Amino acid sequence: MNVLMFSPGFPAEMPYFTRGLARVGARVLGLGDQPVEMLPEAARESLSDYLRVRNLFDEGAVVEEVKQWAERVAIDRVECLWEPGMILAARLREALGLPGMTVEETVPFRDKERMKQVLDDAGIRTPRHRRAATAEEVREGVASVGFPVCVKPIAGAGSADTYRVDGEDELEQVLDRITHVPEVSVEEFIEGEEYTFDTICSGGRVHYHNVAWYRPRPLIGRTEEWISPQTISLRTVEAPQVAPGVEMGHAVLEALGFRTGFTHMEWFLKDGEAVFGEIGARPPGARSVDIMNYASDIDVYTGWAEAVCHGRFSQTVERKYNAAVIFKRAQGEGRIRRIDGLETLLHELGDAVVDVDLLPIGAQRRNWRATLISDGYLIVRHRDLESAMAMADKVGTDLQLYAG
Numbered sequence: 001m002n003v004l005m006f007s008p009g010f011p012a013e014m015p016y017f018t019r020g021l022a023r024v025g026a027r028v029l030g031l032g033d034q035p036v037e038m039l040p041e042a043a044r045e046s047l048s049d050y051l052r053v054r055n056l057f058d059e060g061a062v063v064e065e066v067k068q069w070a071e072r073v074a075i076d077r078v079e080c081l082w083e084p085g086m087i088l089a090a091r092l093r094e095a096l097g098l099p100g101m102t103v104e105e106t107v108p109f110r111d112k113e114r115m116k117q118v119l120d121d122a123g124i125r126t127p128r129h130r131r132a133a134t135a136e137e138v139r140e141g142v143a144s145v146g147f148p149v150c151v152k153p154i155a156g157a158g159s160a161d162t163y164r165v166d167g168e169d170e171l172e173q174v175l176d177r178i179t180h181v182p183e184v185s186v187e188e189f190i191e192g193e194e195y196t197f198d199t200i201c202s203g204g205r206v207h208y209h210n211v212a213w214y215r216p217r218p219l220i221g222r223t224e225e226w227i228s229p230q231t232i233s234l235r236t237v238e239a240p241q242v243a244p245g246v247e248m249g250h251a252v253l254e255a256l257g258f259r260t261g262f263t264h265m266e267w268f269l270k271d272g273e274a275v276f277g278e279i280g281a282r283p284p285g286a287r288s289v290d291i292m293n294y295a296s297d298i299d300v301y302t303g304w305a306e307a308v309c310h311g312r313f314s315q316t317v318e319r320k321y322n323a324a325v326i327f328k329r330a331q332g333e334g335r336i337r338r339i340d341g342l343e344t345l346l347h348e349l350g351d352a353v354v355d356v357d358l359l360p361i362g363a364q365r366r367n368w369r370a371t372l373i374s375d376g377y378l379i380v381r382h383r384d385l386e387s388a389m390a391m392a393d394k395v396g397t398d399l400q401l402y403a404g
């Protein structure tokens with residue numbers, strides 16, 4: 001099977017999915033804007049061919065170039081696991097007459113209002129919501145939804161331009177800050193914990209699922225720099241607490257007619273009830289796939305590839321650990337000067353630490369608002385959730401990076 005892989009080199013997880021395709025026997029045809037020699041090793045060694053385009057987001061031009069390419073190389077599937085490329089991938093499938101998600105099927109995964117309308121019609125609990133393109137429409141939306149509200153872009157990512165608004169004065173301030181956003185969703189603000197429900201499916205069947213817990217809620221973690229945000233892939237996905245979200249997750253996939261590939265849904269737990277957050281037809285970013293792997297000692301990258309190429313998921317999923325990734329943000333600006341507490345932590349936590357990926361001394365620290373990875377991360381795992389949480393919190397408090 002010849003699989004066109006959209007952007008095999010970026011974001012960070014794509015090379016591993018690309019390698020997964022090669023490992024299950026596919027001939028992988030890369031489509032990207034990076035020079036082939038700049039692709040990460042895992043991607044480069046897995047590709048049988050590569051089409052480099054000048055601008056991956058000039059949709060018309062890319063469709064034309066791929067059509068010409070397809071006259072020379074046979075393409076059986078088009079896969080894209082990167083949010084901004086989803087619609088283009090669907091257009092490519094339509095242009096080449098290939099199976100997989102169409103543009104019409106993809107739109108409800110991209111447009112957060114369309115998404116919630118489809119789910120409302122299926123009787124799924126979403127936050128009350130309104131679409132708004134002008135300041136006046138936002139005010140009208142707020143009037144109908146009621147404070148507190150969450151104002152966020154229709155096609156947002158990474159909590160960018162997302163605000164909680166509690167009253168009229170704050171609303172006017174937020175309106176001034178979002179003038180560059182063409183369209184927003186005005187939603188009922190849901191108080192509660194936030195979880196994910198992630199799946200790998202084929203032919204409408206869920207082969208593998210994962211439930212992760214965000215600590216704290218992403219909007220808070222992305223607002224306060226001192227926080228070391230955590231995501232924990234839960235070992236006990238059958239726990240009564242998360243059961244309403246798992247049930248909702250299956251209903252959402254059904255309502256959206258999802259059949260094959262990766263999905264990443266976010267949901268809220270409010271007073272024991274699940275409330276829908278959002279869903280993407282792609283894996284989560286920010287090392288969430290790695291914690292799925294560490295939780296069960298499996299290879300989800302290859303598992304996804306097997307599901308899309310062969311319609312099965314043959315790895316046995318024995319959930320052994322709660323696996324947590326903890327993102328660290330340096331104090332100060334400029335270059336990383338010092339890392340405190342790492343040796344002691346590694347000594348204390350021992351085998352529970354399965355990955356350490358921090359910026360080295362001398363590296364320029366990252367803009368914490370623009371990256372989910374921040375200045376690096378640790379991954380820890382433990383069979384017992386309380387212990388995993390305690391370890392993750394210890395990484396939050398005892399490990400410090402200093403820049404200057």
Ligand SMILES: Nc1ncnc2c1ncn2[C@@H]1O[C@H](COP(=O)(O)OP(=O)(O)OP(=O)(O)O)[C@@H](O)[C@H]1O
Pocket residue numbers: 127150152156157158159160162187188189190191194217218219220266277278
């Ligand atoms: N209706 C809501 N009530 C409460 N909090 C919300 C609501 N909508 C969004 N949020 C908060 O804002 C965050 C970002 O919103 P959302 O997930 O819809 O956008 P995103 O930018 O696509 O997110 P991601 O960071 O997953 O890419 C959520 O994780 C949640 O913390």
Ligand SMILES: [Mg+2]
Pocket residue numbers: 158159266278
């Ligand atoms: Mg989100």
